[in-house]
Amino acid sequence: RKEQLQLLAAVESVTKDGVHVRLAGNISSVKDLELALKYGAEGVGLFRTEFLYMDRSSFPGEEEQFEVYRQVAEKAGTHPVVIRTLDIGGDKQLEYFELPEEDNPVLGYRAIRISLDRRELFQTQLTAILRASAYGNVKIMYPMISSLEEIREANGILADAKRDLDARSISYNSQIQVGIMIEVPAAAAIADLLAEEADFFSIGTNDLVQYVLAVDRMNEKIAHLYHPFHPAVLRLLRQTVQAAKSAGIPVSVCGEMAGDEKAVPVWLHLGVSDLSMSPQSLLRVKHRILNSTAEESKGVGAACYRLPTSDQIEAELIRFGHEME
Ligand code: PEP
């Protein structure tokens, strides 16, 4: 079965009736990228850069970060590489960076909030990413955005980084695209406003589900309440996708839900044709896409939106999945 799946790596990811669903990899390192490419990934939809900052004794400098981002950009060839800026805090800690003790760390000092507070760290990272953009199809993505002000402030620091590179006569892609994660319910609620100032959206369902259902994604005691197929989640997904489409910007999904083949009808119904997932999920999801017709899947996706509970929605998707096998 594993060997059979591997044969799909080189097969184009299209439904039986010709709808292309682009499958990209979520990576944390050059090694992960190699695995994703082996499994046929069409680029990197999420490069989690925090792992560059972990297991060491101080912040990585511009050169060191640039080296890694450049390698990833080059290895991906013409495929896009979405590099997400630092997303620490919450469950991810750094030994050398004293984060405050917080009662609610996932609601606390994390991700873009740290970047906007520690501007020098943020600018160093943006500079390294900009430099790598001269070597491939690199895009920037900000995590945990919850307001327009945050995008504007981050873009102000990006402009500083560009000016600094201009002054040093170092080349970069001046048209580099800058997108945001939609993973805080507030961002989904104002997706139409954010779409005016973002070049693309990527929906982070891991955090979106945690925040909209108020269910800590790390707490095993309430894991049974963590429902990616909750109707509230589906509504936020729809609202976000519609806002992106109205504004004419691309939207992808990069949370674990994208790597769940059961969800394929939901994406086809919503018109999401860009998914990013852990390398290990790529062939499984592609297998499902190859066995699906968009026509029939859209009907099932639409039916999910008429069902009132997570259990019913998930049961419908499981039933349809069995029919596909
Ligand atoms: C997400 O929240 O869905 C996501 C992709 O980011 P992370 O899992 O790194 O928080």
Ligand code: MG
């Ligand atoms: Mg997240």
